[in-house]
Amino acid sequence: MSKLGTVALGIKAPIIKAEDDICQVVIDSLKDTVREDDLRIDDRDILCITEAVVAKGQNNFVSLDDIAFDVKKKMGKGKVGLIYPIFSRNRFAPLLEGIVNGVDELVLILSYPKDEVGNSLIKNFHKYNINPYLRNYTLKEFKNTFKETVHEFTGVDYLDLYKNVNKDKITIVLSNDPLEVLKYTDKVIVASVHNRAELKETLIRNNAKKVIDLTEILNEPVNGSGYNKEYGLLGSNVSTSTLVKLFPRHDQSLITKIQDKVYKEFKKKIEVMVYGDGGFKDPIGGIWELADPVISPMYSKGLGGTPNEVKLKYLADNDFKGKLNIEDLVKERIKTKEKKLKGKSESLGTTPRRYVDLVGSLADLVTGSGDKGTPFVLIKNYFKNYSE
Numbered sequence: 001m002s003k004l005g006t007v008a009l010g011i012k013a014p015i016i017k018a019e020d021d022i023c024q025v026v027i028d029s030l031k032d033t034v035r036e037d038d039l040r041i042d043d044r045d046i047l048c049i050t051e052a053v054v055a056k057g058q059n060n061f062v063s064l065d066d067i068a069f070d071v072k073k074k075m076g077k078g079k080v081g082l083i084y085p086i087f088s089r090n091r092f093a094p095l096l097e098g099i100v101n102g103v104d105e106l107v108l109i110l111s112y113p114k115d116e117v118g119n120s121l122i123k124n125f126h127k128y129n130i131n132p133y134l135r136n137y138t139l140k141e142f143k144n145t146f147k148e149t150v151h152e153f154t155g156v157d158y159l160d161l162y163k164n165v166n167k168d169k170i171t172i173v174l175s176n177d178p179l180e181v182l183k184y185t186d187k188v189i190v191a192s193v194h195n196r197a198e199l200k201e202t203l204i205r206n207n208a209k210k211v212i213d214l215t216e217i218l219n220e221p222v223n224g225s226g227y228n229k230e231y232g233l234l235g236s237n238v239s240t241s242t243l244v245k246l247f248p249r250h251d252q253s254l255i256t257k258i259q260d261k262v263y264k265e266f267k268k269k270i271e272v273m274v275y276g277d278g279g280f281k282d283p284i285g286g287i288w289e290l291a292d293p294v295i296s297p298m299y300s301k302g303l304g305g306t307p308n309e310v311k312l313k314y315l316a317d318n319d320f321k322g323k324l325n326i327e328d329l330v331k332e333r334i335k336t337k338e339k340k341l342k343g344k345s346e347s348l349g350t351t352p353r354r355y356v357d358l359v360g361s362l363a364d365l366v367t368g369s370g371d372k373g374t375p376f377v378l379i380k381n382y383f384k385n386y387s388e
Contacts, residue, residue, distance in 0.1 A: 006382050008366045009039070010374030013053075022049070022057035023257050027265060029376055034266075039378070041266040044302070046379040047258065048363035051276040051297065052237070053375045054248040060226035061243050062218050067098025067233070070217050075103060075189065075210065081181035083109040083199065085191035087119040087151065087158040090238040091291050092191070093165065095214070098244070099189065100166045107184040108162060112142070112174045116192055118287040121158065121174075122146045136175040139163060153285055179206055189213065193234060193291060215293075218246065235276060235292040248274060248297060255300050273299035278364030279357050295360035303359065306352040310337050312386060331387040 013029040016022070026049065033039045071080075080103040085092045087110075100106045112132055113125035122128075128146070137145065139159060150157045163172055173180060178199050181188055190199045190213040203211045215232040218225065228235075228246045235247030255272045262270050276292035296303075312330060320329045363377040 002381075004381060005384070006362075007380045008362055009378045009380070010366050010372060011376035011378055012373050013375050016053045016056050016375065018056050018059045018061070020053075020057050022054055023254060023261060025053075025057075026258055026376060027261050030262070030378075031265065041262065041268045041270065041378075042380060043269050044271065044383050045268065046271045046273065046303070046359055046382055047262070048359065048377040048379065049258075049272070049274050050363075050367055050375045051235070051248050051274050051292070052245065054251075054254065054274050055226075055245050058226070058249055058251070060228065060246045060248060061239055062222070062225045062227070062236075062246060064094065064098035064101065064242055064244070066222040066225040067095065067218065067244070068102035070222050071099050071102030071189070074212060074216065075187055077104055078187065079103075079105040079107060079185040081107045081109060081185045081188040082191055083178055083181050083188060084111050084116065084195070086115045086117050086193065086291055087121065088291065089154070089156060089161065091236070093161055094238045094244050095191075095233055095236065096162055096170075097165050099217075100169050103169070106166075106170050107181060108170055108172045109178070109181045110159075110162075110172060110174050111176050112137075114286075116194060117289070117291055118281070118285070119151065119158075120286070121149055121151075123148050123152055133176050136173065136177065136180055139172040139174070142174050178202055182206060182208060186210065189217075193293060231293050231297075235297075247276065247292060250298050252298055255298055259300060271300045271302045273303055273356055273359065273363075275356075275360035275363045278361030279353075280361050280365070289364070295364075296356040299356050303355045306354050307358075308337070308339065308352075309385070310334060334385050334387040 011029050011033050013025055016025060026047070030041065034041065082099060085096070113122040114120045142159070143149065149159055159172060163170055179202070182203070186208050187210040188203055188208055190196045190211065192199055196213040196215070200211050200213055214234045215230070217233045218227050219229050219232040221227045226246050228249055230250060231247045233246070236244045239245045258272045259270060262268060273296050275296050277290045277295065279290045279295050281288045310333060315330050315333060316326060320326045323329055359379060359382065362379065366377045367374050
């Protein structure tokens with residue numbers, strides 16, 4: 001019996017260009033790895049494909065002019081509010097440029113001391129003894145109060161970055177009260193990634209006349225542009241100085257096609273998923289890495305659901321403590337475990353997160369975000385347990 005548990009392997013691929021056949025690139029990359037590195041493809045392996053290459057294969061790009069056109073169409077003339085974007089050079093700064101070009105005037109409401117994923121505006125905020133839920137600031141007031149507003153890790157002052165996108169049209173206000181924007185305008189774009197639904201509801205309930213979020217911008221093509229019907233601009237990323245790559249459009253046929261081609265080539269039935277940001281938090285910077293709307297926008301049926309596991313440590317320390325044949329007893333318990341262990345003491349400490357969120361986070365850690373050149377990750381033995 002193999003002693004190996006879960007193994008995650010980064011698979012290198014060529015530089016992928018717009019409108020490349022992603023399915024064929026995947027198969028060719030697997031064949032190369034099998035031939036050159038003695039990789040073996042097995043049933044129930046999980047092939048993970050980063051969202052960026054799928055979006056590229058779809059040619060899912062929009063220009064800043066496309067963004068401006070759609071914003072102007074949907075928000076009309078006059079002053080527009082934009083609330084609670086994340087602090088990011090590649091994620092939001094390009095969107096801000098497109099959005100501001102589509103409005104007459106923009107009031108940008110930023111949260112402080114951090115954005116919703118943990119990017120900090122102020123170092124050692126706790127030392128100021130200020131309640132951030134009671135104080136609102138203009139940009140000038142904020143800068144006068146907090147002298148150091150450079151991000152500790154990126155070295156970027158996001159207040160300056162966002163203001164300099166268009167100094168004449170952008171007014172920055174720092175407030176953790178979403179209703180603050182209604183003092184300036186009743187037309188609002190919600191830029192939050194994960195709290196957008198409740199923010200929209202709050203604004204509408206308090207008489208905002210027009211409220212949309214980023215999922216409603218470029219959710220349809222503009223002059224032949226890319227689009228994402230479900231997520232719009234959410235999950236987008238900078239491509240060039242004038243282009244933004246959108247999150248990939250849902251395409252279940254791609255998942256099925258890759259499964260079929262893998263079976264034809266290797267005679268193995270595998271699971272396939274597309275993944276973006278992992279759902280983990282950096283312990284030093286305190287940044288939650290999930291800036292995409294979901295970890296996985298598409299995946300095969302075998303990846304649905306959540307694990308149903310017993311806690312080996314609990315069984316060893318409680319049910320079978322002191323037993324000479326403890327390994328045999330634990331393995332038998334695993335084989336005969338109930339189909340639904342939620343709430344059972346033997347599952348204590350096994351957080352029931354979805355397979356796609358667990359696997360996608362693992363794949364994102366393996367791939368990284370730099371120059372590893374492994375847009376595909378093959379995960380082996382994920383569904384095996386101690387009894388197998």
